[in-house]
Amino acid sequence: MSYVGAHMIGNHTIALSTALTVSAAIGGATEGATIVVFDPPGSGGTYPIDISDDGSITGSWSDVAAQLGESFVRTPDGAITTFAKGGAHPKETAASGINDKTVVTGYVRQYGELWGFIRTPGGKIRSFQADSTRRFTYPVGINRFSAIAGISADEHDEDRGFIRAKDGTITLFDVPGDADGTDPTGINAHGSIVGSYYDGGGAAHGFLRTSEGTITTFDAAKDAILTVAEGVNNAGSTTGFYFDSSEIYHGFVRTADGTVTAFDPPGSFATYAAGINDNGAITGSFIGGDQAEHGFIRSASGVTKAFDPPGSKGTLPRSINRNGEITGTFYNGAYHGFIRKR
DSSP states (O other): OOOOOOOOSSOEEEEOOEEEEEEEEETTEEEEEEEEEEOOTTEEEEEEEEEOTTSOEEEEEEETTTTEEEEEEEOTTSEEEEEOTTTTSOOOEEEEEEOTTOOEEEEEEETTEEEEEEEOTTSOEEEEOSOTTSSEEEEEEEOTTOOEEEEEEETTEEEEEEEEOTTSOEEEEOOTTOSSOEEEEEEOTTOOEEEEEEOTTSOEEEEEEOTTOOEEEEOSSTTOSEEEEEEEOTTOOEEEEEEOTTSOEEEEEEOTTSOEEEEOOTTOSEEEEEEEOTTSOEEEEEEOTTSOEEEEEEOTTSOEEEEOOTTOSEEEEEEEOTTOOEEEEEESSSEEEEEEEO
């Protein structure tokens, strides 16, 4: 729940989805599952980023007619509402997170800067800055209490992390030892924030910040050159990926007690874990022997299964909810959104 990209023009609600039943057989894993492919009408590219526990999805899409990047919300019944801040003069708007109340966060490009935004279920959008002295505010996630985590940035200074409470109060923070930026990537229901920071030597490390402000730093392995923490569940387990001394990317899961387990789907040459749900199931992507990127789901017990939408030349899962539903993007000559249902 970390990457941004989206926009809005009034509110256009449409239902558009194609249900496909697929069987994946990559890396030795075979499974039947239902994958629903979707795009807002007129999309030149659809990029889902987050899915709530009720199955609502948000993300961004490219409106070809308006030549503008916009955002969308897709409800569990398949209805898609597109939006971009600005009314008659829409601005680039990129959603990055959605909670169980269908409150959405992301960024909007305005005044030559990037501002954060929060969108209510009724469609009202309010923008905000994490720090008025910095030009860029990048929200990366929102929890069920509408607390938002994100990055405050500027071209001339290191990134800082922030948390915005429901009442609008913003707290900026830096990881001790950070010499080149603190970059949150997600937030759980308890207000714990996960992310990465960079030391003076250019190495990246993971961190977990509790709602009280206590920060724990970690590396996924002793030989990790780069540790990128991507998601945290309500039990405090963190997932992400790391780059080792052999120059290979692996996935990892770190439990609340600090135990780290590395993993790779069978046949993987590089693994990128992206999200973890409250049951400990993890999703992400890996590069297989065919040099293509495939999706995977890993159970809490460590069983990994691969999947792809039919015709996919590259599958990039981004988020998994409590029910094991996964959303993300795949490429088959164009980028489309998908939801994988168990």
